[in-house]
Amino acid sequence: MENKIKKVSIIISKGGLDGVYPGLIMANGARMEGIEVNLFFTFFGMDAVIKKRMGKIKIATVGNPGMHMPSLLGIIPGFSAMATKMMMKTMDKLDIPPVPEFVEMIADAGGKFYACKATVDMFKLKKEDFCPQVDSIINVGKFYEISAGGEIIFT
Amino acid sequence: MPQKQFGTAAAVDVDAEGFLADFSQWTREIAAAIAKEEGVGELTPAHWKVIEFMQKEFKENGQVPSVRKLNKSGVVSTKELYDLFPGGPAKKAAKIAGMKKPEGCV
Numbered sequence: 001m002e003n004k005i006k007k008v009s010i011i012i013s014k015g016g017l018d019g020v021y022p023g024l025i026m027a028n029g030a031r032m033e034g035i036e037v038n039l040f041f042t043f044f045g046m047d048a049v050i051k052k053r054m055g056k057i058k059i060a061t062v063g064n065p066g067m068h069m070p071s072l073l074g075i076i077p078g079f080s081a082m083a084t085k086m087m088m089k090t091m092d093k094l095d096i097p098p099v100p101e102f103v104e105m106i107a108d109a110g111g112k113f114y115a116c117k118a119t120v121d122m123f124k125l126k127k128e129d130f131c132p133q134v135d136s137i138i139n140v141g142k143f144y145e146i147s148a149g150g151e152i153i154f155t
Numbered sequence: 156m157p158q159k160q161f162g163t164a165a166a167v168d169v170d171a172e173g174f175l176a177d178f179s180q181w182t183r184e185i186a187a188a189i190a191k192e193e194g195v196g197e198l199t200p201a202h203w204k205v206i207e208f209m210q211k212e213f214k215e216n217g218q219v220p221s222v223r224k225l226n227k228s229g230v231v232s233t234k235e236l237y238d239l240f241p242g243g244p245a246k247k248a249a250k251i252a253g254m255k256k257p258e259g260c261v
Contacts (some may be wrong), residue, residue: 029260032222034242095221096261105223108233 007036007150009143014155015044017059017084018066023155024048024102031109036150039106040143041134042116045155049113049134050125054099058084100131107133114138114146161188174249174256178213181253189251195240198251202239205231206252219249219257 008030012023023039030037047053061067061074061083073079088098097105107113115130117139127137138146156176158166164184168176173189175181186206190198198206208230212220222245226233240247245257 025260031237032243032245094261095223095259097223101223105226105233108226109222109237 005030005035005151007038007147008153009038009040009147009150010153010155011040011042011143012045012048012155013043015047015057016064017057017087018064019155020045020048020057020099021096023153024099024106025096026153026155027111028102028106028109031106031111037106037111038114038143038146038150039111040114040116040138042119046115046119046123046125048099049103049115049131050129051131052129054103054131057099059087103131103133112146114143116140116143161185164188170256172256175253178253185253186251193240193247193250194242195247195251199239201231201235202251205236205239205248209248209252209254213252213254219245219254221245221257221259221261223261 008026010023010027012020014020023045027037027039041049047057058080059067061069061080062071064074067074067083092098096102103113113134115125115134115137117137119125120137127134156168157171159169159173160166162184164182167180167185170176173192175185187198190196190202195202205225208225208228209220212218212224220228222233222236225231225236231239236244236248249255249257
């Protein structure tokens with residue numbers, strides 16, 4: 001038990017459902033084990049904490065080999081929305097919440113949320129664009145500072 | 156199957172991590188002893204409300220309810236749950252309530 005992980009800092013860098021969920025599930029799971037958690041959102045992973053985007057994250061049906069179907073089908077209008085809806089339904093049954101509820105749940109569990117300064121500057125975002133759970137916009141240096149003494153996971 | 160004695164109660168069957176193997180062997184005294192062992196301390200009415208709800212759910216559908224279900228049930232908010240059972244709410248509450256270790260990832 002001496003080797004128990006005490007703290008993790010998880011970077012969520014990819015957009016889309018399959019991009020943001022693994023990090024969120026790992027963060028929540030860590031809190032459930034009593035592990036301290038920091039979440040750092042960068043690039044398109046940031047959609048998960050942007051107010052007007054977090055509720056509309058979809059699964060990519062084009063150029064996603066994991067979908068096991070020809071990309072040509074994925075271009076059909078509404079296909080991505082339908083695939084997302086089906087997936088969310090299955091996830092709900094497994095008690096995996098939609099992104100906004102998941103973010104709230106992890107924050108209530110004591111997880112800390114940070115947004116990447118470089119991405120914020122690049123996409124010309126402001127603190128107000130983020131959900132209230134986001135503590136602050138930090139640079140890479142600050143990220144390493146808050147991650148000190150723990151594990152870092154990149155997703 | 157290893158056995159364990161909690162307080163003055165008769166020894167009960169437990170798994171390798173100390174979760175009760177047989178829910179029917181659970182008593183309030185055992186719950187209080189596990190709570191102390193897990194660092195939860197004295198069980199207050201707020202703890203009991205959670206434990207009783209979890210046991211009701213467990214008896215009805217054989218599953219340990221998730222943190223999300225507890226939150227949605229209105230019995231306890233996620234924040235309160237983490238305050239009541241520090242260091243691993245679902246796992247510790249399940250253990251105290253005499254149930255198996257939760258298997259889900261969420």
